Amino acid sequence: MFDVNNWPWWAVTGYLVIDISMRVISIIIVPRNRRPSSAMAWLLAIFLIPVLGVLLFLLIGNPKLPRARRRKQEQVNEYIAEAAGHLNFGSVRPNAPEWFPPLVAMNQHLGALPLSGGNEAHLISDYQESLDAMAEAMRQAQDYVHVEFYILQSDASTDNFFRAMEETATRGIPVRVLLDYWANRWKPKYRETLKRLDDMGADWHLMLPVQPLRGRIQRPDLRNHRKLLVVDGSVGFVGSQNVTDSSYNLSKNIKRGLHWVDLMVRMRGPVVASLNAVFLSDYYAETDRVPDIGDLTRIVHGTGELGCQVVPSGPGFEVENNLRLFLALLYAAQERIMIVSPYFVPDEALLLAVTAAVDRGVQVELFVSEEGDQAMVYHAQRSYYEALLSAGVRIWLYPRPYILHTKSLTIDDQVAVIGSSNMDMRSFGLNMEVSMLVRGEEFVDEMRIVEDEYRKLSRELTLEEWMKQPLRSTVLDNLARLTSALQ
Numbered sequence: 001m002f003d004v005n006n007w008p009w010w011a012v013t014g015y016l017v018i019d020i021s022m023r024v025i026s027i028i029i030v031p032r033n034r035r036p037s038s039a040m041a042w043l044l045a046i047f048l049i050p051v052l053g054v055l056l057f058l059l060i061g062n063p064k065l066p067r068a069r070r071r072k073q074e075q076v077n078e079y080i081a082e083a084a085g086h087l088n089f090g091s092v093r094p095n096a097p098e099w100f101p102p103l104v105a106m107n108q109h110l111g112a113l114p115l116s117g118g119n120e121a122h123l124i125s126d127y128q129e130s131l132d133a134m135a136e137a138m139r140q141a142q143d144y145v146h147v148e149f150y151i152l153q154s155d156a157s158t159d160n161f162f163r164a165m166e167e168t169a170t171r172g173i174p175v176r177v178l179l180d181y182w183a184n185r186w187k188p189k190y191r192e193t194l195k196r197l198d199d200m201g202a203d204w205h206l207m208l209p210v211q212p213l214r215g216r217i218q219r220p221d222l223r224n225h226r227k228l229l230v231v232d233g234s235v236g237f238v239g240s241q242n243v244t245d246s247s248y249n250l251s252k253n254i255k256r257g258l259h260w261v262d263l264m265v266r267m268r269g270p271v272v273a274s275l276n277a278v279f280l281s282d283y284y285a286e287t288d289r290v291p292d293i294g295d296l297t298r299i300v301h302g303t304g305e306l307g308c309q310v311v312p313s314g315p316g317f318e319v320e321n322n323l324r325l326f327l328a329l330l331y332a333a334q335e336r337i338m339i340v341s342p343y344f345v346p347d348e349a350l351l352l353a354v355t356a357a358v359d360r361g362v363q364v365e366l367f368v369s370e371e372g373d374q375a376m377v378y379h380a381q382r383s384y385y386e387a388l389l390s391a392g393v394r395i396w397l398y399p400r401p402y403i404l405h406t407k408s409l410t411i412d413d414q415v416a417v418i419g420s421s422n423m424d425m426r427s428f429g430l431n432m433e434v435s436m437l438v439r440g441e442e443f444v445d446e447m448r449i450v451e452d453e454y455r456k457l458s459r460e461l462t463l464e465e466w467m468k469q470p471l472r473s474t475v476l477d478n479l480a481r482l483t484s485a486l487q
Contacts (some may be wrong), residue, residue, distance in 0.1 A: 022050060044482070069285055073316035076281040077111050089116035089270045093307040093439060099332040100415070100439065104309055106328065107437065110321045112311040113277055119269030120304025121438060123446045125453070127246050128157065130239075130264040135164035137231045137266075144174045144293055146230040146279045148207075150223065150420070151242035152179040153189040154196045158243050166200040176291060177204035178282055180224045188249040205286045208432075222315055224282065225431035227264075227420050228275055233293070236272040238310075238419055238436055239264035240407045257401040258373060263340075263408065263450060265418055265436065271308035278312050278434050285316075306440040313421065314432030322421045322435055323428040327353050329411050336363040338410040338451050342403060344368055345380045345424035345481075355391035364393045367454050371400035377424065379480035382473070389463040396458035404454065410447045415439050418447075 027043065046054055092115060104115045124130040138145050138161075145168055154162050169175045177197060184190050184206075197204045207224035229237040241262035247253045248260065267275075284290050313321035330337060330353035337357055344366060346354065358364050366388065372378025388395060398404035409417045419435035421427045438444075 019050065022054065023047060070316055072285050073111075073281070076277075076284065089114050092117040093305055096307075096439065097332070097414070099328075103325070103328050103332070104437075107309055107311050107321070107325060110319060110324065111313075111317050112309055112321065113274035115307055115309040115437075116270035116274060117307050118304065119267060119271045119306040119308045121265050121267040121269075121271075121306055121308065121436075121443055123450060124264045124266060125262075125450050127241065127260070127262060130237075130241055130262065131158055131161050131243065133264075133266060134229050134237050135160045137229070137235045137237070138164040138168050138175075140235075141168050141173050141231050143232045144176065144291075146176050146228075146276060146283075147243075148178040148224075148229070148279050148282060149227050149243045150180045150225045151183050151187070151244050151248070152177070152193060153184070153187070153242075153244040153249060154193040155189055155245045155249055157245040161243055162196055162200075165202060166196075169200045169202060174291070175200065175202045176279075176283060177202045178207050178224070178279070178286065179204070181206040181209040182220070182223060189244075203291075205283070207282060207286055219315075219430075221430060223431045224314075225420050225427065226278065226282070226312075226434045228279060228434060230272060230276045230279055233272055233276050234268060236267045236275040237264055238267070238275060238434060240405050240418075240420060253373070256371075258371065258403055259401065260403045260405045261398070263406040263418065267308070267436075269304060269306075269308070271310060271436070274308075274310035275434075275436075278310060281312070282432070304440075306438055306443055308439075309437040311419075311435045311437060312433070313428075313435070315430060316432065320428040322433055323347070323350065325417065325435065325437065326350065326409060326423065329409060329415065329417065330354060330357055333357055333362050333411045335412045336365075336410075338365050338367070338408075338447070339423065340367040340404065340406045340408045340451070340454065341423040342369055342405045342407070343374070343377045343381060343422040343424040343426070344384070345377060345426075346384060347425060347428070350423065351384065351387065354388065354393060358392040365396065365451075365455075366393055367396045367398060367404060367406075367451070367458065369400075369402070369404045370397035370459075371403060373403050376480050376483060377426075379473075379477045380483070381424075383477035383481035385461065385466050386463070389461070389466055395461040396455055397461050398454060398458045406450075406454075408447060408450075410444055410451070413444050414441050416444050416447050 023046070045052075108114060124133055145165065147165070165175050165177075184193070194204070208222055210220050227239060227241060239262065241260075241264050242248075246259040253259075280290060311321055311325055327349055330350075337354075339354075354364060368381065372381075385395060407419060407422055409423075416438045417435050418438070419433065421431070421433035421435050427433055
């Protein structure tokens with residue numbers, strides 16, 4: 001231990017000057033363009049553990065992508081906005097509620113793609129069935145296959161998916177693949193997966209790699225969390241599921257018997273072009289080129305009547321597109337709100353929107369997992385249960401050993417959102433996500449069937465039960481809640 005009392009006067013003076021200067025500078029720099037909760041958490045860290053706090057802030061304090069990548073995103077947004085003005089996105093479903101067109105306009109202003117009509121979309125709730133459905137779609141490819149997943153692993157469960165890519169590539173059809181760097185780099189099956197992609201001749205790239213020797217440097221905990229597949233611009237898949245075994249092939253999950261429960265959407269119609277634009281923007285960000293897929297403005301019309309809008313979000317955008325979408329929907333709800341999120345860690349605005357909906361007489365239900373796979377997020381989420389239950393939100397706990405990984409929001413009986421975005425601060429500020437807004441009672445009816453199944457398998461958490469939590473759990477939950485704001 002250093003004994004300051006034995007230091008010479010000039011050393012003590014220098015230490016005090018540096019310490020006070022660092023605190024004053026942090027008060028000036030940290031809160032700028034940052035949420036109050038996040039700023040307070042960073043300032044608390046810097047004041048309590050100055051050296052470590054400053055180092056962490058310098059390492060992960062900036063939630064934005066490097067400037068060059070943000071410029072690319074701006075170029076993509078400009079291109080999409082210009083191209084969208086000349087495209088026919090189908091006939092939009094009539095008789096929308098008054099709040100819906102302004103919501104769509106807000107999304108598009110923030111970087112979303114236009115609302116398209118004439119789409120058909122169907123849910124796939126079985127894990128293996130979803131993988132096999134995507135494989136079958138790839139086998140029908142005539143022009144190209146675009147694969148983008150946060151986690152992509154070649155294993156027994158995904159073998160059919162990979163064989164479909166191999167068969168497609170063998171026919172001379174381009175197979176382009178994007179996978180997140182950090183989510184895969186040190187995980188099982190990584191080398192085997194890349195070798196299989198190489199052997200089939202896939203055009204694959206890592207997303208958001210941190211490779212200083214190659215000049216690729218950014219905040220190391222940024223992630224591209226998107227999950228999507230596009231075949232020929234006519235068939236698309238989007239949702240919460242990664243391409244991996246339902247245990248994620250992790251020994252700790254296998255030991256605990258954990259398996260993931262997910263939900264994907266298979267779609268046809270003009271919305272697939274929007275989903276393809278998200279892939280192309282990520283491909284451009286990683287390669288500095290746009291693949292030759294023929295006429296980029298070609299729109300394939302479907303036979304359905306759904307109105308759909310693809311909403312990308314992440315640190316490449318100026319604001320949190322997904323959070324604003326969720327907030328607008330929560331305030332628009334008149335009858336009921338159903339939220340399914342494996343990681344529900346709301347900021348102040350989202351918590352207020354949820355509890356205010358209950359105060360308006362809206363039925364609000366939240367589906368989460370009884371078991372947690374990420375300790376910090378799990379405990380941070382639990383720290384909000386008392387406030388939610390006290391407000392009147394019904395909380396359903398999906399039984400262990402399953403992790404309910406679906407990410408969805410349904411409003412009344414006509415609007416839903418499904419995609420890769422959790423309702424937590426990481427998904428709002430650090431992850432690149434993709435969500436799909438869907439308007440149409442027939443789609444919400446499908447969502448209700450899935451929600452009813454989740455409810456049937458779950459047990460309801462009551463306020464009386466929650467208030468019996470031991471003190472040690474409350475302490476852990478509250479500590480985790482503080483760290484969740486460090487963005």
